[in-house]
Amino acid sequence: MGSPVKTSVEELPESKVRLEVEVPEPAVSHAFEHAAADLAGSIKVPGFRKGKVPLPVVIARVGREALAEEAVRSHIDGWFWDAATNAGLRPVAGPEVEWNVLPEQGGTFHFTATVPVAPKPTLADWTTLDVPGPEPVVPQDAVDAEIDRIRDSVAELVPVTGRAVQEGDTVVLDLLAEEPGAEPSEHKDYVVELGTGYLADELEGEIPGMIEGDEKEVDLDLGDESPGGKVTVTLKEIKEKVLPELDDELARSASEFETLAELRSDIEARLTEQLEEELGARFRQDALDALVDASEIDGIEPLVERRASTLLNALVRSLQQRGIDPEMYLTMTGQTPEALQESSRAEAERAIKRELVLEAVADEKGIEVADEEIEELIRSEAEAAEQDPDETVEAMRERGAFDQIRGDLRMRKALDEIAGSVNRISIELADARDKLWTPEKEKGGSGMKIWTPGSEEGQAK
Numbered sequence: 001m002g003s004p005v006k007t008s009v010e011e012l013p014e015s016k017v018r019l020e021v022e023v024p025e026p027a028v029s030h031a032f033e034h035a036a037a038d039l040a041g042s043i044k045v046p047g048f049r050k051g052k053v054p055l056p057v058v059i060a061r062v063g064r065e066a067l068a069e070e071a072v073r074s075h076i077d078g079w080f081w082d083a084a085t086n087a088g089l090r091p092v093a094g095p096e097v098e099w100n101v102l103p104e105q106g107g108t109f110h111f112t113a114t115v116p117v118a119p120k121p122t123l124a125d126w127t128t129l130d131v132p133g134p135e136p137v138v139p140q141d142a143v144d145a146e147i148d149r150i151r152d153s154v155a156e157l158v159p160v161t162g163r164a165v166q167e168g169d170t171v172v173l174d175l176l177a178e179e180p181g182a183e184p185s186e187h188k189d190y191v192v193e194l195g196t197g198y199l200a201d202e203l204e205g206e207i208p209g210m211i212e213g214d215e216k217e218v219d220l221d222l223g224d225e226s227p228g229g230k231v232t233v234t235l236k237e238i239k240e241k242v243l244p245e246l247d248d249e250l251a252r253s254a255s256e257f258e259t260l261a262e263l264r265s266d267i268e269a270r271l272t273e274q275l276e277e278e279l280g281a282r283f284r285q286d287a288l289d290a291l292v293d294a295s296e297i298d299g300i301e302p303l304v305e306r307r308a309s310t311l312l313n314a315l316v317r318s319l320q321q322r323g324i325d326p327e328m329y330l331t332m333t334g335q336t337p338e339a340l341q342e343s344s345r346a347e348a349e350r351a352i353k354r355e356l357v358l359e360a361v362a363d364e365k366g367i368e369v370a371d372e373e374i375e376e377l378i379r380s381e382a383e384a385a386e387q388d389p390d391e392t393v394e395a396m397r398e399r400g401a402f403d404q405i406r407g408d409l410r411m412r413k414a415l416d417e418i419a420g421s422v423n424r425i426s427i428e429l430a431d432a433r434d435k436l437w438t439p440e441k442e443k444g445g446s447g448m449k450i451w452t453p454g455s456e457e458g459q460a461k
Contacts, residue, residue, distance in 0.1 A: 004400030007083040015119045015299070019095075021083045023109040031071035032105050039070060068102040072109070080113050086403045088359065090352075091115045092302040118303055121353075121360045124294035129422045131290050132430035133283040136275040138268050146267045147246070154254045155241040164211050165238055169194055171207060172237035179229035189236070203231060210235045284419040291361075291418055292353045300352055307348035312341065355411070362414040369409045374402050377409070 006022040036058045058067065080095055095115035103109035157170055165171055171194065175187040192198050194207060206218050212235055220229045244250045251263040319329050330337065361367075375393050382392035396402065 004086060005079055005083045007087045009087050009089070016114060016116050017089060019083050019087065019113045021079060021111050021113065023079050025106060025108055028103045028107065028109050029105060031075040032067065035067055035070035035074060038074065039067065065102060072102065076111065088407055090118045090303055092118055092299065118356060119299045121356050122296040123357065123360050123364065124291060126291045126418050127421045129290045129294060130425045131283065131287045131422045132427045133424045134279055134427050136272050136279055138271045138275060142271055143264055143267050147264065150254050151243045151246070151250060152241070155243050157239040158242050160238050160240050161212070164209050165207055165235065167195055167208055170239040171235060174234040174236060176232040177229065203233065207233065207235070212236065212238060284415055287419045287422045288354055288357065288415060290422065292357050295357055297353050297356060300356070303352050304345060304349045307352055308341070308345040311344045311348055358411045358414040361417055362410050365414070365417055367410055367413045369406045371402065373409060374405050377405065
């Protein structure tokens with residue numbers, strides 16, 4: 001559409017807002033061209049094929065006012081939603097749109113839109129919320145597994161004789177492949193470790209038990225009703241891995257460390273850092289969900305239905321792009337259309353509640369994002385992608401991406417505020433509280449519940 005629409009917002013009573021929208025000249029010209037093309041397809045002008053009538057002729061035939069009315073009629077809905085999106089609004093019904101003057105080709109267009117929006121949530125005091133957060137304790141099994149991986153990477157392959165091939169051996173093969181209607185293809189001295197998935201299943205199943213010099217013909221199933229092929233396998237050599245000793249020499253040969261203890265300490269530190277990042281992201285999400293569950297959020301049904309429909313349509317398009325029939329998808333996943341709709345609706349409701357709560361927190365705390373912060377983020381990502389930072393910043397600005405990035409950063413800061421202000425408690429304390437008897441549990445609960453990491457609402461979407 002070219003340059004983004006410019007929008008100012010005025011809050012009105014009863015959860016309504018009024019948008020003052022300016023549509024830039026490139027977008028207006030685009031709308032005129034589309035309108036002319038549409039009208040050209042419906043009028044007949046001697047000397048021109050239908051749909052090929054030039055713009056000046058269309059204007060002369062239908063008049064400038066009719067063309068402008070068609071341009072507005074066919075594009076104002078898109079302009080409104082662009083304006084609403086740029087302003088971070090969440091309309092729950094269609095707008096009442098007004099304008100005083102129709103646009104002129106080569107000029108801008110101004111209109112106002114009054115629309116009901118989702119009421120702001122009534123936020124709970126998140127500083128009083130208890131949210132469980134596990135400590136990043138790396139199990140020694142994970143460290144041992146990483147040590148084993150390092151040992152495997154520096155293991156020595158040693159030829160073996162006097163025995164047959166076993167699972168996990170590395171073998172040297174000559175392969176002669178024959179398929180109907182094709183010239184035979186031969187691969188000499190093909191080296192492969194059994195069990196790594198590089199060989200067809202039929203070959204993987206036949207090679208164990210062979211000894212050096214053995215030759216075996218293996219039939220292959222090519223699938224798709226194709227006639228089968230065969231491979232003649234000649235075993236030339238068997239090798240097995242000899243793992244190095246678990247000692248300081250392993251550390252010196254496989255890393256920059258002098259001792260095994262130093263290597264283990266480094267592995268544990270790296271795994272702890274990874275775990276801290278994962279648990280930190282999970283805790284932030286859990287803190288947000290705890291505030292969502294404790295807050296009052298009403299009047300979002302239209303938003304939920306629209307978002308659920310968008311999710312379902314996106315799923316259908318994705319399936320079709322992959323050549324999967326939606327009905328077959330339901331059969332494969334064991335779902336009914338009703339169950340899929342309900343899960344999409346639940347996902348949409350949770351996502352919208354999270355967004356509304358983050359926006360309300362950002363408003364309450366007066367969180368703003370300056371252009372300098374946006375530019376810094378764009379430059380950082382451009383440098384990481386080896387792109388010109390200045391060109392990237394200018395391109396993002398021209399595309400109107402600053403408002404989207406500003407909104408994302410504002411929500412991130414709101415989430416920082418929530419996660420940094422809730423009371424982090426141990427998983428053990430949360431579990432103990434959950435097992436306590438209370439009168440509310442006897443009555444079936446009061447709608448409040450203690451969040452636990454295993455609860456469905458805490459799962460990241």
